[in-house]
Amino acid sequence: MRAGVQLWLGVLLTGAVMLAAAVSFIWTPYDVTQLAIAAKLQSPGPDYLLGTDHLGRDMVSMLMVGARTSIAVALVAVGIGITLGVPLGLWAAATRGSLTDEIVMRGNDVIFAFPSLVIAILITAVFGPSAINAIIAIGIFNIPVFARVARGAALSLWTREFVLAARVAGKRGARISAEHILPNIANLLIVQGTIQFSLGILAEAGLSYVGLGTQPPTPSWGRMLADAQTFFYGTPRVAVLPGLAIVLMVLGLNLMGDGLRDALDPRLRKTVQ
Amino acid sequence: MSGLQAQGLNLRIGETPILKDVSLDIAPGQILGLVGESGSGKSMTALAVMQLLPGGSICDGTVSLDGDDLTTLTEAQMCDRRGCDVSMIFQEPMTALNPVQTIGFQIAETVTIHGGSRAEGAARARDLLARVGLAQIPLDRYPHELSGGQRQRVCIALAIALHPKLLIADEPTTALDVTTQAQILDLLKQIVTEEGMAMLFITHDLAVVAGLADEVAVMKDGAVVEHGPTAQLFARMQHPYTRALFAASRHQPQRQIQAAPQPLLTIQNATRTYRLPRPHLFAKPDALEAVSDVSFSLHRGESLGLVGGSGCGKSTLTRAILGLEPLQGGKIQLDGQSISPDMPPDVRGRMQVVFQDPYGSFNPRHRVRRILTEPFHLQGSPTGLEARIAEALTSVGLSPQDADKFPHAFSGGQRQRIAIARALITRPDLIVLDEAVSALDVSVRAQVLDLLADLQGQLKLSYLFISHDLTVVRAITDRVLVMAAGKIVEEGPTERVFADPQHSYTRALLAAAPKLPEAAA
């Protein structure tokens, strides 16, 4: 019951932000590449629904286009994590106890022990700040997360009798992983995916805020907060709005993740009751 | 009134009725055996007495202990009674103790929580460990340092610390080996007599209560169907369900002896060592010899049993026979062809397996059709696949339409039939039955045993029947191997081994096994 409410609230919030981002490709109230210094820091009104920023750009349009950037960065980073991390984790589980498993897992531990944002900062510092480098920096740290989740869940499945039965039928590690393991851990991966998605949004915002992520003139929520840094004492709106957008998106994703987990995993539902 | 009197217990969880008018009566110094199959409500009866029912339960009736009605007590008053007047031990000794605290602390806690000082608690814990036969174990041991039987003794120690008037034992020996079970049962019986406490002993095993309880109550679907002194109950068996349960427990399927002289499976000097997990990355892993120098053969059409306690190496041997893991020494041959993880597909297809857990045997996301055809993975699907599927399902008593269902649509017994159908589909010579009926209730077990016996006769199958359950092995096999500590210690025709065991281990195993009384006339 409550899981359902969470899930739908999450889907609603995330969906609304995603929709705004999608619409921004074909329409925004104003063109965000057009500066209008004369109209800078306008209060909300009939012309500008949420006012303008310090360069006279419409806040609504900025938020819509910003959503696009933030979502793209986080989504691609999750994609990197899943495409590299999940096969690694499955491989480690299929060869559990072997040297391969040891090396994959120790390697994971090493990356896990890194302060991710610090390394992300280093990467962007060395290769120059850009959205692409931010994606890579965030994505790399998604790999061990997915590898761990995949391996942990796969390990318990490997002891199940249906996997033994498949081995008796002569199936090998890769085949069993694809046919028996992956479909049964997909739930967990989806849930972890929403969590990493939301962490990616936060990380992109942080990197862009310190000037190491998305570069001007491309708007992103973190970028907008960075721009607001010097104006927000006088005009709190320019800092509050992008922050709220981040909160709504991350909240939506987290609610969706929790709701999905409760809905997909009957074991968890039992412990909550 | 002394002892326990439970009167008219009715329990519902949500809308589901769990207990129907259950009444029990146990005098001090007496053991009441509560017998039933899974879902009969026997554990819920215990929790109702303990007042530890899960949330959402609605229970009425009275539970009186030495004249006090426990159902009228507040939760705080009930906490004072639990551990003090009424105690309980559970099925899983491996998880029943807190892993991060010493056994001494956990035993002493029963004393300290009811107002004793730490010193009293520690002294009492020392006495209690000696009382349950663990005098040599220091108090500062952690649960993971003890064996399953030792942990169950610790659980008993903490349950009897304050001389409770009632001890509830919920399947306390089900997770243990037969020999350990016999020791724990002796200990419980001795404690009940010496302490003069009442005991409610819950089990699925009629043979266990037959040797232990003073009175027996048989439960079915939340109600007690028959109740009486043990000898009298087994002699009369008035309720049809009691008779059915009794018959199923000692069920002997009709079998014909059909073993041919030529060997089908031969195992010569098989040795399998395990690498234990590396302590760290560069350490040399320790090794454990799980199977050492085992040789035997299984004849065409024969049913061969392999028995032994947990950790005797029978599971390891099974994996090697199935070609899942390589041997370090010796060889395994099926009809002259070598078995190893790289054996050719046609050899693999001639041997199939049925596992223990009817719930874990199938990928929950695959339909029965896909599950059944998995053994064709290496050979490729034969022509007339649909007919083969229908044939396999029909032969295990299911209908061809069941192929389109998911496994969760079936009961435990039906699932085990599907597992057998999967094993039959390649028309194998040999089926390895790895504890294949151990997880089933006795009535379902009897049906599956009948099915196995029928199939063996019709299809001229050979069985390797691996089990810890002596009754089942005796019922279904022609010849039996007894395994202990990685070696075969005794081998011979089943009836001969059971009637006249030669090796001391076999004798101990048979002496420890609980026995049903002879059938009533």
Added chain:
Amino acid sequence: MIRYAASRLLSLVLSLVAASVVIFALVEVVPGDPAAFMLGLNASPETVAALRAELGLSGSVVSRYLGWIGGMVQGDFGTSYTYRVPVSELILQRIWVSVPLAGYALILSTVIALPIGILSAARRGRPVDYGIMGFTQLGIAVPNFWFAMLLVLLFAITLQLVPAGGFPGWEAGFWAGMTALTLPAIALALPQASILARVMRSALIETLGQDYMRTARAKGLSEGQAICRHGLRNALIPVLTIIGLQFSFLLAGAIIIENVFFLPGLGRLIFQGITQRDLIVVESVTMLLVFAVITVTFLVDIAYAAVDPRLRRR
């Protein structure tokens, strides 16, 4: 226990080596000549050559790596190109802001989160639980630097209770220093406390379903007693893991938060290094932060063994 500690120590050393190689390699693969990169496009070849010599860029990659590591082991982090002072001096000045800030935040987060998480688990499914879970759900979603900006708006600009930023230095007195760090620490702690409270709650609820909790109830412990005496210590294992990981997040978070509050910490030092292309500073400070995080991970592993006797035997 000794074997366990030794195995964790080995893992610590491996992580450190791997981390140093990665950091070194990252700086190595800077497109083109690091000296030219640091000096920018308009530098004359002579200055570039001089800087190369100063940076010790001659010699093989291996000898440069070993030189870098060897120096750091002895406390020599190289010389900052822009400041012309040893990097170790710069770090020493700044570390007294960053580490107390991260520590302050960690303590705040733990002190807030654990009781809330325990309360929530004990009252699971009741209004208090829903309230706490809703609140922490929001807390996780808030970017800490944005929360910091809101705190500044409210407490520094509107209410004028505390300065909006800056750090008077510990010379100005302990309380002056702590006051300056309070808003940043709160901003850092809120999201972490939310995560920790949720972990505490779910870990505790997980233990509630265990068989030994049933044994405890059968002994006569009330539900509360069973939670405190048997649930908590078992639930502590996942909680410790998260506390360890949070130190890493807090250090990284501190880097960003220092920007909001104009605190002269390691974070500001890194950003100055980045903008001024002072790669030696960036490289050394990063390595130092990684060292701190990996050491904390090691300490957490050791703490596991204190909590869980099963690990001691390995």
